[in-house]
Amino acid sequence: MFDLPTIWAFILALAIFIYVILDGFDLGIGILFPLLEKDSDRDLAMNSVAPVWDGNETWLVLGGGGLMAAFPLAYAVVLPALYMPFILMLLALVFRGVAFEFRWRDKAHEKIWDRSFFWGSLMATFCQGIVLGAFVQGIEVTGREYSGGWWDWLTPFSIMCGFALTAGYSLLGASWLVMKTEGELREKAYFCTRWAGVFTLAFVAIVSVWTPFLSPEIAERWFTFPHLMFVLPVPTMTAIIAALLAWGIIAKRDYVPFPSAIGLFSLCFVGLGIGMFPYIVPRAITVHDAAAPDVSLSFMLVGAVILVPLILSYTAYSYWVFRGKIDPEAGYH
Known part of the structure; x- marks a missing residue:
């Protein structure tokens, strides 16, 4: 009665998108750390994410574990193709987490x-961008196996995507600080939001122009009917949200830039989905070809129907409890 592979593809896409948004802004704060010269500003920036940051990576675990369980063939192909950036990303996330905790307890080495925290955040973000770029440009598959080389992921397009995601996460982090802080730090966050927004929009334009040249199939999906009717609203809405972001920054409406940044990421995600679906490994393996047996997908779906709303509920509740501007006198411990 149900197209289980498509349902699971949607669940995994949702998990990855939520991870990108939620972990993106705290990685962005780490990227912006060198621009926060005062120790008090750095403390305040970290306090703004301290109640929620480690829960954000729940969605990364769901995405990775769900891919292995629901689409084992895709997992077996994608992982060997991207071992190096995945390993570097995970090591950077671990190192960033250690730095987050230790800086509060080991004041003698706080600068270290x-x-x-900065380098862990930057490396994790850049590797995620490289993974995205390598995934979009395509993975070489022969039969049911990865048949490319060890360094196939390292291309000008994937490196550009690394810089693009770094700019995007910086925008999320800066706009989060705009929403959560006051005074001098808020003003500095507005400055960072302005420039991160400019670079993010520039990279969105570059990726949008470059991506169709990666494959004739992508170009056909984006520029021929009836696909064009689904694609056209994306750049239109992107222009509208970019204008909203600019207005929020210029008018200093604290609660506008962050949702606007989320809107930009959402539209990029939609555009990516239009260019890829129904492939789970671009132009090589579809969601139906890679899916586990229906009996397995049905069994796991029961758990997902219970757990995903539960995770969404406690995540939403935690953000609601810690809503509003952060108290400068508050501390993590």
Whole structure:
């Protein structure tokens, strides 16, 4: 009665998107750390994410574990193709987490942990961008196996995507600080939001122009009927949200830039989905070809129907409890 592979593809896409948004802004704060010269500003920036940051990575676990369980063939192909950036990303996330905790307890080496927090955030973000770029440009598959080389993921397009995601996460982090802080830090966050927004929109334009040249199939999906009717609203809405972001920054409406940044990411995600579906490994393996047996997908779906709303509920509740501007006198411990 149900197209289980498509349902699971949607669940995994949702998990990845939520991860990108939620972990994106705290990674963005780490990327912006060198621009926060005062120790008090760095403390305040970290306090703004301290109640929620480690829960954000729940969605990364769901995405990775769900891919292995629901689409084992795709997992077996994608992982060997992207071992290096995945390993570097995970190591960077671990190192960033250690730095986050240690800087509060080991004040004698606080500067070392600050640098670690920055480099861990930057490396994790850049590797995620490289993974995205390598995935979009395509993975070489022969039969049911990865048949490319160890360094196939390292291309000008994937490196550009690394820089693009770094700019995007910086926008999320800066606009989060705009929403959560006051005074001098808020003003600096507005400055960072302005420039991160400019670079993010520039990279969105570059990726949009470059991507169709990666494959004739992508070009056909984006520029021929009836697909064009689904694609056209995306750049239109992107222009509208970009204008909203600019207005929020210029008018200093604290609660406008962050939702606008989320809107930009949402539209990029939609555009990516239009260019890829029904493939789970672009132009090589479809969601139906890679899916586990229906009996397995049905069994796991029961758990997902219970757990995903539960995770969404406690995540929403935690953000609601810690809503509003952060108290400068509050501390993590």
